[in-house]
């Protein structure tokens with residue numbers, strides 16, 4: 001599964017990092033980024049972490065996390 005983040009939409013609520021701390025982290029301003037890949041906006045999500053990422057995407061209040069099953 002591929003995941004895309006759109007930091008321009010992020011409102012720095014912190015929810016995605018709470019739900020999927022192995023995947024999402026934050027800039028100093030609280031905007032979403034990927035753990036270990038601060039410059040990436042796309043990441044491949046291993047199967048074990050997909051449920052958390054899907055939850056984060058569905059619950060993100062500003063629709064800043066997208067995923068694609070493929």
Ligand code: SF4
Pocket residue numbers: 009010011012013014015016017030031032056059060061062063064065
């Ligand atoms: S849940 Fe959405 S709005 Fe909240 S920090 Fe994560 S990406 Fe940003």
